[in-house]
Amino acid sequence: MAQGMAGDGSSSQASSGVVRSLARHHQAVLGFLLGFFVTVMLYTTVSGLFRSTNSIVVMQSRPGEHTEQSALTAAPLVSSTPNSSTQVHDIENGQKHEVTKTMEKERIEEKNLVDGTDMNNKTGNVQVHSKLKEELIRQELDQDDDGNNGNNVTRGAARKPICDLSDPRYDICEISGDARAIGANRTVLYVPPPDERGPDGQEWAIRDQSRKDLGYIDKVNVKTLSTAESLGAPECTSRHTVPAVVFAMNGLTSNPWHDFSDVLIPLFITTRAYDGEIQFLITDLRSWFVDKYRLILTNLSRYDIVDFNKDANVRCYPHIIVGLRSHADLGIDPARTPQNYTMVDFRMYIRDVFSLPPEGQGIPYEEANKKKGNGGIDDSMEKQRPRLMLISRAENRKFVNLPEISAAVEAAGFEVLVMEPLRDMRLEEFSRVVDSCDVLMGAHGAALTSFFFLRTNAVVLQVVPWGLEREAMSYFGVHAKDMMLLDIEYTITVEESTLYEKYGKDHVAVSDLELLRKQGWQLLRQYLWEEQDIRLNVTRFSPTLHQLLRTLSEWRR
Numbered sequence: 001m002a003q004g005m006a007g008d009g010s011s012s013q014a015s016s017g018v019v020r021s022l023a024r025h026h027q028a029v030l031g032f033l034l035g036f037f038v039t040v041m042l043y044t045t046v047s048g049l050f051r052s053t054n055s056i057v058v059m060q061s062r063p064g065e066h067t068e069q070s071a072l073t074a075a076p077l078v079s080s081t082p083n084s085s086t087q088v089h090d091i092e093n094g095q096k097h098e099v100t101k102t103m104e105k106e107r108i109e110e111k112n113l114v115d116g117t118d119m120n121n122k123t124g125n126v127q128v129h130s131k132l133k134e135e136l137i138r139q140e141l142d143q144d145d146d147g148n149n150g151n152n153v154t155r156g157a158a159r160k161p162i163c164d165l166s167d168p169r170y171d172i173c174e175i176s177g178d179a180r181a182i183g184a185n186r187t188v189l190y191v192p193p194p195d196e197r198g199p200d201g202q203e204w205a206i207r208d209q210s211r212k213d214l215g216y217i218d219k220v221n222v223k224t225l226s227t228a229e230s231l232g233a234p235e236c237t238s239r240h241t242v243p244a245v246v247f248a249m250n251g252l253t254s255n256p257w258h259d260f261s262d263v264l265i266p267l268f269i270t271t272r273a274y275d276g277e278i279q280f281l282i283t284d285l286r287s288w289f290v291d292k293y294r295l296i297l298t299n300l301s302r303y304d305i306v307d308f309n310k311d312a313n314v315r316c317y318p319h320i321i322v323g324l325r326s327h328a329d330l331g332i333d334p335a336r337t338p339q340n341y342t343m344v345d346f347r348m349y350i351r352d353v354f355s356l357p358p359e360g361q362g363i364p365y366e367e368a369n370k371k372k373g374n375g376g377i378d379d380s381m382e383k384q385r386p387r388l389m390l391i392s393r394a395e396n397r398k399f400v401n402l403p404e405i406s407a408a409v410e411a412a413g414f415e416v417l418v419m420e421p422l423r424d425m426r427l428e429e430f431s432r433v434v435d436s437c438d439v440l441m442g443a444h445g446a447a448l449t450s451f452f453f454l455r456t457n458a459v460v461l462q463v464v465p466w467g468l469e470r471e472a473m474s475y476f477g478v479h480a481k482d483m484m485l486l487d488i489e490y491t492i493t494v495e496e497s498t499l500y501e502k503y504g505k506d507h508v509a510v511s512d513l514e515l516l517r518k519q520g521w522q523l524l525r526q527y528l529w530e531e532q533d534i535r536l537n538v539t540r541f542s543p544t545l546h547q548l549l550r551t552l553s554e555w556r557r
């Protein structure tokens with residue numbers, strides 16, 4: 001993503017010709033590869049579950065439940081080059097491909113993956129683009145101001161262009177005044193007051209999510225009406241007093257990393273300040289998404305969600321936002337929100353919304369032992385051991401010796417819960433299970449996105465597959481730190497990668513990653529993301545566990 005951010009800021013009018021069939025093909029392929037990810041695994045009991053100190057291994061896959069969305073399971077990260085070709089970089093399998101094409105000929109930049117450019121290298125981005133960024137901050141603050149100060153309708157509309165295409169990540173349009181939303185043709189109209197009308201209207205078409213070049217998202221038309229058009233503007237069939245935001249729920253969603261990075265965090269950035277006083281007009285609504293994230297969505301908007309594609313109304317609002325702002329992959333830049341939201345704020349917010357214990361509590365086992373200690377006689381009771389959730393992956397990057405790992409974790413002094421998070425699981429319960437854990441451990445992969453449910457000072461223990469150190473840091477490591485979680489990476493040796501046993505020590509994927517990188521991303525993807533599994537050397541891993549245990553007990557003091 002360094003590339004997306006490192007764009008020259010050219011407000012590339014996004015790209016035209018979306019190569020749909022191509023995109024669909026990719027979706028299908030990726031969906032197949034990642035289908036496992038969308039299945040749900042429900043942890044049997046929530047209460048009473050924690051008494052057991054045995055490791056519980058639950059493996060369950062319900063591929064039959066895949067719905068249409070499973071074709072969209074792909075977890076790509078998308079970066080746009082200045083020439084607005086788009087690369088989809090799949091967090092689950094490293095896949096990278098073009099999803100949109102511009103009129104210009106362009107080449108696919110592979111630099112991101114090949115030299116491992118850190119897509120979240122904020123320092124670099126900020127340095128390189130400080131001017132551009134200042135400008136964006138200024139604009140955003142400006143716009144947010146309008147929204148937050150109670151729909152001062154006359155102000156703003158005339159002075160500012162309605163659509164801002166300048167951000168390298170997203171496009172956004174904001175209308176204050178007589179704004180009319182017509183779901184039937186994905187159109188939002190601005191009817192200017194009579195003294196501001198002109199002989200010509202103005203028109204935009206933008207993708208209403210947080211990745212402006214993501215071809216999977218259809219565009220929404222935004223139009224300022226001319227004098228003549230204003231007179232013939234479609235009549236309002238409903239009038240609303242609160243603002244509305246139009247955004248898409250399709251795209252790369254269904255992988256939790258993308259659910260948060262592409263929709264939920266951008267939605268938080270764009271709408272949290274309205275404190276629920278805003279209505280969602282959702283294009284390409286996904287009912288599983290609405291169900292899964294109901295608590296978050298109903299908190300950000302207290303109004304009914306409108307399935308915009310199916311809406312036959314002409315809805316009139318005093319203020320409409322089309323699109324979602326986004327600052328970074330899975331990130332928030334506090335300087336770009338008037339409220340200075342941080343990733344810690346976001347984690348706290350998520351915890352609040354899921355009714356998890358408020359801040360000020362220690363990590364779970366610490367709290368449990370405090371309570372036990374208070375009773376005096378309780379000293380005889382067995383101390384609660386730190387609880388570690390071990391995430392099991394079903395397809396690639398799986399732990400082939402999971403029972404051995406689980407036993408080693410337990411032998412080191414932890415209580416182990418083995419979980420395979422699936423797409424349709426109930427987050428209400430799952431969030432409580434994660435909250436009850438002191439450590440979240442898993443191989444690099446989207447399931448680590450559950451870290452939003454952890455308590456302050458809880459630990460993310462990421463097992464880094466062979467060759468994926470940079471991705472591990474930039475997709476999760478930096479964010480864990482940003483959220484006041486303890487971030488630990490256990491980077492495997494090549495002997496712990498199944499690539500070693502499969503291909504032997506002389507194979508390029510084992511012996512020479514530099515050379516492998518030079519051979520292009522298809523091979524990198526194939527070996528490092530797709531074929532690689534992990535046989536954790538528990539002897540080598542043990543010191544990490546013991547160090548972790550010491551760190552946790554030092555915090556208790």
Ligand SMILES: *[C@@H]1O[C@H](CO)[C@@H](O)[C@H](O)[C@H]1NC(C)=O
Pocket residue numbers: 081082083104105106
């Ligand atoms: C954009 O495309 C033009 C023409 O193909 C090329 O010369 C230029 O280097 C590209 N810019 C970037 C930043 O890739």
Ligand SMILES: *[C@@H]1O[C@H](CO)[C@@H](O)[C@H](O)[C@H]1NC(C)=O
Pocket residue numbers: 117118121122123124125127
């Ligand atoms: C981030 O970018 C800066 C400037 O381009 C560079 O000096 C630094 O090494 C990069 N850091 C990482 C972690 O890639």
Ligand SMILES: *[C@@H]1O[C@H](CO)[C@@H](O)[C@H](O)[C@H]1NC(C)=O
Pocket residue numbers: 152153154155
């Ligand atoms: C709207 O903004 C104008 C100019 O800033 C101000 O004079 C006016 O009082 C505001 N109206 C409302 C209803 O806030």
Ligand SMILES: *[C@@H]1O[C@H](CO)[C@@H](O)[C@H](O)[C@H]1NC(C)=O
Pocket residue numbers: 182185187221233234
């Ligand atoms: C969408 O429909 C409305 C009402 O029928 C019409 O006024 C408007 O021009 C249409 N917009 C586009 C882009 O077709």
Ligand SMILES: *[C@@H]1O[C@H](CO)[C@@H](O)[C@H](O)[C@H]1NC(C)=O
Pocket residue numbers: 275276298299300301302352353
């Ligand atoms: C959203 O959650 C916040 C924090 O938990 C709470 O203060 C607020 O009242 C909630 N808003 C709605 C609309 O439920």
Ligand SMILES: *[C@@H]1O[C@H](CO)[C@@H](O)[C@H](O)[C@H]1NC(C)=O
Pocket residue numbers: 338339340
């Ligand atoms: C946000 O940060 C800026 C600069 O650090 C500060 O001036 C401002 O008061 C902060 N705003 C809030 C709401 O905390």
Ligand SMILES: *[C@@H]1O[C@H](CO)[C@@H](O)[C@H](O)[C@H]1NC(C)=O
Pocket residue numbers: 495537538539540
């Ligand atoms: C596992 O790790 C230990 C300690 O680093 C090492 O001595 C041993 O050779 C490793 N085992 C295998 C099978 O690689």
